[in-house]
Amino acid sequence: MTADVQTPVLDAASVSKHFGAVIALRDASLRVNRGEVVALMGANGAGKSTFVKILTGALKPDGGHVRIHGREAHVGSPAEARRSGLVPVYQEPSLIPDLTVGDNLRLCNISAEPFQHWVRELGIIDLDLGETIKNLPLATLRILDLARAIASKPDVLLLDEMTAALPSNLVERVLKVVRQQADNGCAIIYISHRFAEIAGICDRTTILRDGATVGDLAIVPGVEERAVELMLGAAISAAVFEARETRKAAEDKIPRLRVRNLGTGARLEDVSLDLHKGEVLGVVALEGQGQDELFDALSGNRRAAKGTIEVDGSQVSFHHPADAIALGIGLVPGDRAHALAMSRSVRENIAIPQFARFRKWGPVAMGDETRRVGPAVERMQIDMRAQGEVRRLSGGNQQKVTIARWIASGIETLLLFDPSRGIDVRTKRQIYDLVRELASQGTSVLYYTSELGEIQAACDRAVVIFNGRVVDIISAAEATEANLLRAAHGLGEKAAVHA
Numbered sequence: 001m002t003a004d005v006q007t008p009v010l011d012a013a014s015v016s017k018h019f020g021a022v023i024a025l026r027d028a029s030l031r032v033n034r035g036e037v038v039a040l041m042g043a044n045g046a047g048k049s050t051f052v053k054i055l056t057g058a059l060k061p062d063g064g065h066v067r068i069h070g071r072e073a074h075v076g077s078p079a080e081a082r083r084s085g086l087v088p089v090y091q092e093p094s095l096i097p098d099l100t101v102g103d104n105l106r107l108c109n110i111s112a113e114p115f116q117h118w119v120r121e122l123g124i125i126d127l128d129l130g131e132t133i134k135n136l137p138l139a140t141l142r143i144l145d146l147a148r149a150i151a152s153k154p155d156v157l158l159l160d161e162m163t164a165a166l167p168s169n170l171v172e173r174v175l176k177v178v179r180q181q182a183d184n185g186c187a188i189i190y191i192s193h194r195f196a197e198i199a200g201i202c203d204r205t206t207i208l209r210d211g212a213t214v215g216d217l218a219i220v221p222g223v224e225e226r227a228v229e230l231m232l233g234a235a236i237s238a239a240v241f242e243a244r245e246t247r248k249a250a251e252d253k254i255p256r257l258r259v260r261n262l263g264t265g266a267r268l269e270d271v272s273l274d275l276h277k278g279e280v281l282g283v284v285a286l287e288g289q290g291q292d293e294l295f296d297a298l299s300g301n302r303r304a305a306k307g308t309i310e311v312d313g314s315q316v317s318f319h320h321p322a323d324a325i326a327l328g329i330g331l332v333p334g335d336r337a338h339a340l341a342m343s344r345s346v347r348e349n350i351a352i353p354q355f356a357r358f359r360k361w362g363p364v365a366m367g368d369e370t371r372r373v374g375p376a377v378e379r380m381q382i383d384m385r386a387q388g389e390v391r392r393l394s395g396g397n398q399q400k401v402t403i404a405r406w407i408a409s410g411i412e413t414l415l416l417f418d419p420s421r422g423i424d425v426r427t428k429r430q431i432y433d434l435v436r437e438l439a440s441q442g443t444s445v446l447y448y449t450s451e452l453g454e455i456q457a458a459c460d461r462a463v464v465i466f467n468g469r470v471v472d473i474i475s476a477a478e479a480t481e482a483n484l485l486r487a488a489h490g491l492g493e494k495a496a497v498h499a
C-alpha cells in the first residue's frame, strides 16, 4: 500500500492558527503522497478540523507553509483550493437545506451522472435528485457530500469524520470506495477516531496534540497503543483500555418505558420494547430501518401513527418534545446542529432543558442552574477555552455539550442516538463509564449506536431493528459484532420479537 518516495501532493509545515486567546494550531505539519491514505488523529479539540479548513482555504493560517505538488501555495479560498485539486468533506453537511439535490449540484457545477454513479457505489440506490436536502437524513447527506467530492475528481480528498454518522453497511461501502480512490492515485487525508477503520484503509497516521504534530506512524499491527499514547500523553492512555465491569440491570414489573407496536407510517412499522429502570438497552440497525423515527417518536419530535407508549405504567402521548422532557425523557440527537443553539454559550446550552422541564413547576433559581451546570461540564471534561459560543467548540466538544445538558438536568430516561459520533477514544470511554454510572443510579438509557463494538462496552442487551420491526434481542454477552451484523441484515432466527 505504501507509495514510492516522491514529491508529496500536499506538504504542510509549521502551520499555526489562533482564535482570539485560543491557540488552535501551534505547529501542525502533514504530508501526503499520491495513492496514500493518511489518518489525521488527535483528541477532541486537538486542531484537526482547523487544520483541514486551513488546507482547503476556509480559514487563513497565521503562519506556516503549504506546498502543493512541491510548489509553495497560498490557498486563499475554498474555490482556489478546489482549483488546486484539494476537496474537503467537512464534519457537518455542506449542502443548502432549502434546495433540491439537483440544485445543489448545479450550484457547484457537478454533472449529475458521475455524482449519481458514486451515490450508488456508496450504497444509496434510490436517491431522487428532486428531493429537498432538509428532508434527507444526516447519513444520506454525508454520502451526498462525499459523492459530490469524488465526482469532482480531486487530487487530494480531505475527509473529516466521514463515517461518524453512518450505519455499518454504509461505512463498509465508504471505506471500500475511499481505498479504491487511493489505489487509483488520489491522496487522502482521513480524520477519524475509529481505529478499526484506520487500520483497514490507512497507510500512515499523523498525530496532533494540542495543535502540534507529535508523531507520524506507519499503520502496522499494534500501532494503536502508541497512537493513543501520542494523542493523549502516556499517563492518560493506560486507562482507556480498561475493560468495563458488566452489571445486570434489575428487571422490574413495570418498566420505565414500555413501547408496544409503535409505528410512524414511515419506516418504523411495528416496534415493541421494554426499557427498565437502570437498564442500558442498545439499538442496532442498518441505515434507514426506522431507528431515527423510533427516537423521534419517543422524544416527542414526531407523532406516532399507531401503537402505545407507557411511562412508568401510564399511557402517554407526545405532541411536542417538551411533553417528553416533562416526563423525564431527554434526547441526544444524531444531528447536534439541531440540538444546540450555536450562537449561545456552553452554559446556556446546558441549562436550556432545565428551564423547559421545570418551567411548569415554577421558576428556577439561578443558583440551582450554576450548581448543576458546573459539575456537568467537569464530568464531560468540556473544553471551555472557547466558551463564548458553542459554534466555536470543536465537533467532539459540541457533542459533549448535548450530553452534559441531560446530566445537568438529572433526567430519568436518556435517549442517546449515536452519542460517540466524532468523540475521541478517551471521551468514548468516559461516555461508556458515564452511561454505566447513570444506569447504576437508576437512569434508563436507550442507546442507538452505529459502532457495533459499543454494545458490549456500554449496554446490557440490544434490540435489533430490521425493516421497521424488532427482529432480535441479544444480551451483551452474545452481542459480538458478527452476531449483531447478522441480525441487522435480517438473518437472525427470530422473525418478530417483543423485547
Ligand SMILES: Nc1ncnc2c1ncn2[C@@H]1O[C@H](COP(=O)(O)OP(=O)(O)OP(=O)(O)O)[C@@H](O)[C@H]1O
Residues within 6 Å of the ligand: 019, 022, 023, 024, 042, 043, 044, 045, 046, 047, 048, 049, 050, 051, 383, 385, 386, 391, 392, 393, 394, 395, 396, 397, 422, 424
Ligand atoms: N471559530 C472559532 N473560534 C474560537 N475557537 C475555535 C474556533 N474554531 C475552533 N476553535 C477552537 O480551536 C480548538 C481546535 O478545534 P478543532 O475543531 O480544530 O479540533 P478537532 O481536533 O477537530 O476536534 P474534534 O475531534 O472534537 O472535532 C478548540 O479548542 C476549539 O474550541
